[in-house]
Amino acid sequence: MATAGLPLETQENKKLHSFAQHPTMSKHVPNEDAAALLPAWVNPDLDRLMMVRTAGGTFRSWAESLVDLPAGALFARITGVTSVSTPSYSTTQAGRNLHLELNSNIHFVNHSCAPTLEWDMEHVEMRVNRQRDLKKGDMLSFFYPSTEWILAQPFDCWCGAGEGKCFGRVEGAGRMDPTRLKGYWLNGYIKEMLEEEAQVEAGTK
Numbered sequence: 001m002a003t004a005g006l007p008l009e010t011q012e013n014k015k016l017h018s019f020a021q022h023p024t025m026s027k028h029v030p031n032e033d034a035a036a037l038l039p040a041w042v043n044p045d046l047d048r049l050m051m052v053r054t055a056g057g058t059f060r061s062w063a064e065s066l067v068d069l070p071a072g073a074l075f076a077r078i079t080g081v082t083s084v085s086t087p088s089y090s091t092t093q094a095g096r097n098l099h100l101e102l103n104s105n106i107h108f109v110n111h112s113c114a115p116t117l118e119w120d121m122e123h124v125e126m127r128v129n130r131q132r133d134l135k136k137g138d139m140l141s142f143f144y145p146s147t148e149w150i151l152a153q154p155f156d157c158w159c160g161a162g163e164g165k166c167f168g169r170v171e172g173a174g175r176m177d178p179t180r181l182k183g184y185w186l187n188g189y190i191k192e193m194l195e196e197e198a199q200v201e202a203g204t205k
């Protein structure tokens, strides 16, 4: 330790509140033009990753990808969220007892039974579906039961995934066919709750 032996009062031991406050960072001048050369998730910059389209009406908006990414790649980290006590149509579950307001355009990423993204709420990031590449112009979607145990507002699904693929009714993992759910990437807490429910059912038979 470089400062060992110095009297306490001469040490630079004040608390820094941001990285930029550190003395070695004083020469740091951001170059906004060069920033565009970095992958969008570095800054992060959702406007470079996705665009929101709307046909008017509360539930008639969707998000499209502005980038090509390979299957399983990181799409973006989920930032700027706030935790709320009551789940609603606009919240996303991120743990057994954790529900988040997203506070950004990722709110417009809709459900699909054949989703283009995986929302990993335990790592707080969105990844490209590990089974297929993401192409520019693809609609961005994730499988709501992969995050939600019980949906605050269940809905009839019009995702267009096709017969035998679309569930028809989306209510949250706790109320949907567990055998079919196994074909999807699911968050750890959802998997745990499904296993617990299966054990309870096995015990009551």
Ligand SMILES: [Zn+2]
Pocket (backbone or CB within 6 Å): 112, 113, 114, 157, 158, 159, 160, 161, 165, 166, 167, 168
């Ligand atoms: Zn569907």
